[in-house]
Amino acid sequence: MSPRPGDRASLTSRLLIYGLLVVFGLMTLLPFIWMLCASIKTKGDFYTSQFLPPGHGFLGVAWDRLTLSQFAQLFRDLPVARAMLNSVFLASVCSVVATLCCAAGGYGLAKFRFRGRETVTSAILGTVVVPTALLLGPSFETLFHLGLVDHYAGFILPTLAPAFGLYLFRQAMVNSVPPDIIEAARIDGCGEIRIFFQIVLPIIRPMLSAFLVISFIGIWNNFITPQIVLQSPERYPLSVAIFSLRGLYGDDNSLIMAGTLVAIAPVMLLFLLLQREFISGLTSGAVKG
Amino acid sequence: MKASRSFSEWTPWLFLAPYLLIFGTFVAWPLTRSLVLAFEQTYGPKTTAFVGLLNFQFVLHDPLFWTAVRNTVLFTLAAAVTQIPAALGLALLLNRPDIRGRRLFRLIFFTPSIVGLAFVAIIFTLLLEKRTGFVNSSLHSLFPVWDPDFPWLESYVMPSLIAAALWLSAGFYMVYFLAALQNVPAELIDAAHIDGAGPWQRFRHVTLPEIRPVLNIITLLVVTGSLQLFELPYLFYNDTAGNGPENHALTIVTYLYQTGFRTGDLGYASAIGWVLTLVLVGFALLQRRMTQRGES
Structure with missing residues (x-):
């Protein structure tokens, strides 16, 4: 395929497109991510943290407070x-x-x-x-x-x-x-x-x-x-x-x-x-x- | 044409038989019944009476029906002006060969369409809850002036439903636009480029006319689908049978469902259904006339 004139857009316009795609992609995925986090938190942690409960573990998350008891x-x-x-x-x-x-x-x-x-x-x-x-x-x-x-x-x-x-x-x-x-x-x-x-x-x-x-x-x-x-x-x-x-x-x-x-x-x-x-x-x- | 062994006249009916049997029993027959029912009124179990056009007269003077019409039309307009541009916009962003990860983004944008309406209703009612919901808690942590008890579900019924429907549908219609955009001949765009047309002019005068047939289909799908809005508000406001606060969530089909299955008046429900059918057919015909005029 021969290069089309429109293909070599400037770097700024490409960065803008990536930026928009990432923002819209996050907006699409956030409900899923939030649901996933909520499903492995305790009932108490659901009310006090947005995603995963904060603590002193890796990435500042209290991994030991997560639970699979809901699934059980x-x-x-x-x-x-x-x-x-x-x-x-x-x-x-x-x-x-x-x-x-x-x-x-x-x-x-x-x-x-x-x-x-x-x-x-x-x-x-x-x-x-x-x-x-x-x-x-x-x-x-x-x-x-x-x-x-x-x-x-x-x-x-x-x-x-x-x-x-x-x-x-x-x-x-x-x-x-x-x-x-x-x-x-x-x-x-x-x-x-x-x-x-x-x-x-x-x-x-x-x-x-x-x-x-x-x-x-x-x-x-x-x-x-x-x-x-x-x-x-x-x-x-x-x-x-x-x-x-x-x-x-x-x-x-x-x-x-x-x-x-x-x-x-x-x-x-x-x-x-x-x-x-x-x-x-x-x-x-x-x-x- | 050369002589060939022909099929017996029963052969096509053999292949159609299973489909027609089911279609006849569960589509054609109920449809005929609904036409009869629309002229009858049900008083309690197994007592019906022919009432002529009374049901239709009632419908047109029923304030609850008009509330439902107002809500439904409002939702439909909002759905059309949010979902179509969002879907087309996402498709245009993804229709550039110089962007990496297009397949991944297409997949991400499409995933909400796989989620059933019942599950969308569960997720969004929790997301939009006061204080504990994700929307209010993140807005509050980003902008401390934001009231964490902002009453999305209680006072902003339509915006909540419109947001959920947008999340659900934008990626779905996007794939249609993307398929259409990929069929636009590259030479046309190149020629416009050489003629010095800017991005907006290229879109307006080259791309848009080429994807017009798909745009028309999507508009038809969005409008006729939105006019039948039911499960989302019904499940959002399940505790009030889909009415929502001050009937703000009541739609035409919700009202039809309530009259048929809660009040038990299948006749009145059928009359509402036929009024809606006429509106849908009317819109489809109107749109077809407008596209034909646009082509000639």
């Missing part, structure tokens, strides 16, 4: 381990099945010409403008009639057909699956189901993994739906379980911060591992499309 309390005395298991279970099942549902649906809409295609497409994509809250009441009513209230299935089933997912996969099929490959496979006598699983899905693998991560994190973070549908505390996912700590242990901020950390950490880790897939999946619909 969360996992030993409170049903947080159970809630985490629920979250892992719900997010895994929902994201895997929703990804398959949306990929198959997107394939059906993108790669076949049939009567009713336009109607189906616009009916599904049209619901994007409907506020999700409008459906809360009538969906609950439907779940009630199906006998699914307070069952895992009552939470799982409605999450399996997001319009956003169908849109992304339809787009991916149009952009990256050449019709000739499907034709050739048909001529070779390959069955339709096999074509989908063995030829089409491998081609759109990047979109599959991107949508898997996006929906896993989305389900993990969902609060309102599990709060409405799953009523027994033993079925609560982490979002509901940790939020309810605030009502029960409202004065113990260290415990609440430890709980929040425990709830955020798994998806943070997942995101750090798969950030490229995640971000490219998000932007692919808007920028290229």
Whole structure:
């Protein structure tokens, strides 16, 4: 690449940009750092120190006053381990099945010409403008009639057909699956189901993994739906379980911060591992499309 | 076109079947129900009556609904003028090849978007607490005149919510702007440079027109998302069912949720929901017309 005239900006302007990036970066990270510090302090130290309690140890911090007792309390005395298991279970099942549902649906809409295609497409994509809250009441009513209230299935089933997912996969099929490959496979006598699983899905693998991560994190973070549908505390996912700590242990901020950390950490880790897939999946619909 | 083995007419429906089954049961059917419910009133369990347009008349004369509209519109305007420039600004800072650590900064700015709203609400209500909250205690230690009991959550409801939403969303929209900026042809910028255009002129006349489609999408997402603001204020002020002090946190969707799940009047809740849907569709159409006019 040839050097562009704009690249050799003056040192001052570059320093200014670094300065701004560091300031905004700190503002972004400080809530996390504060939460991390709060979660390993005692309840008393929470009120007297901003980050870590001051003392005579290394860097002027009283390292010996730090404690993991909040985490012990969360996992030993409170049903947080159970809630985490629920979250892992719900997010895994929902994201895997929703990804398959949306990929198959997107394939059906993108790669076949049939009567009713336009109607189906616009009916599904049209619901994007409907506020999700409008459906809360009538969906609950439907779940009630199906006998699914307070069952895992009552939470799982409605999450399996997001319009956003169908849109992304339809787009991916149009952009990256050449019709000739499907034709050739048909001529070779390959069955339709096999074509989908063995030829089409491998081609759109990047979109599959991107949508898997996006929906896993989305389900993990969902609060309102599990709060409405799953009523027994033993079925609560982490979002509901940790939020309810605030009502029960409202004065113990260290415990609440430890709980929040425990709830955020798994998806943070997942995101750090798969950030490229995640971000490219998000932007692919808007920028290229 | 060469002759080819064709698929049977059932094949596409086979692939669509799982999606359509779920979509029909949990989206299309509830949506139809909500349309019926909007013309009904619920009196206690299992007693409903057709009331025609009464729910809609009630909505338009309901002072609480208008309080909710005022708060929601205020939040939406504030969200648009804070989140969009912040996201675009961060993207512009990161879109320079001569800056090191761009990937690290992009990662840092994006991380808040991974945090669920329930957790954001927990963190921010503790950050903004009187005396013990991080915001007041650091402001007090930096500027001793700052009142450590500054009532963010009690008296500055909207600024608190706007700050939390900004922290949460700026990095999220930033990645869209960054992707768009990276698609701006370098030759265009170079040509403007050679013509002697300054940084602002290059941005205004070269970059901005190129990223306009993404800017339009982001505006649509920010506005329609903000008009549906619910979980953040609901969880910030969970002890008052999302009303907040003097109803300052009450939004349209919070009010919808309260009528549906607390009062138990699904009909009235549906009417509120359909009024909101009309507003959202109206905004989307308006924006589309304006962009089409801008293009022609």
